[in-house]
Amino acid sequence: MTAVASGDQAAFGQVYDLLAVPFYRLVLGGPRREDGRTADRVALDAWTRVWRDAPLLLHGSRRPLSSAEAVAWIMNKAREQRR
Template identity: 35%
Template sequence: MGDPPRGGPEMADVMARVAGGDQEAFSTLYDSIAGPVYGLVLKVLRNPSQSEEVAQEVLVEVWRTASRFRPEQGSVTSWVMTMAHRRAVDRVRSEQAATDREQRNAHREHTPDYDTVSEEVTIRLESEQVRRCLRTLTELQRQAVTLAYYQGYTYREVAASLSTPLGTVKTRLRDGLIRLRDCMGVDA
């Protein structure tokens, strides 16, 4: 089926002129194809304002890419309508992706990453257990563990602080940590 515009030359000829930058030819093409493009896009999108926007995008794309039209591959109408359908489907996919993203973000905002009350209770219980177990150490072990693990001293700094040989500090720390592990019921 040939697709002549209302009372004018063949559409392929019009498209060739559009490809050459002829604005009058584009006006003729626009008058002929804008209604069907909008109708097709509206069937896909079902939103009049978005359909107008997408139809305009398609017609601008027709103007910019008219030189790519190949009459041996089909009619102008089918080329433009294929472009319109693809653009409309892309918009649907884009809108769906945005909706999905918003729902995921909303879900994340309303779902805590973890149970904060449970976390705080666990930390307090563990802290109390550590304090209780620290009380089971000898004074020298407790001092060494406190300096090394709670105040961040190196073994050498612990030795200097306690005026004790480095080897003795290492032994106290090892023995103290073993006692803490056993007291807290941690498997080795």
């Protein structure tokens, strides 16, 4: 996530490759959308928030994030987006 937070697109691609399936499943598990947004669009919006908000995740951190903390944060973006 440190590389993603610094704008490394290749690192973001690796994170995406690792988490795309569970991320998308989490998005699909949300309530049906009455506003016409598809699960694909919701997932895209959530991944965009991961990319955009990654610097905020690490801002002020006194220690490197663990992998579990990073994954939990990313999956929370999926949960937030499906509301």
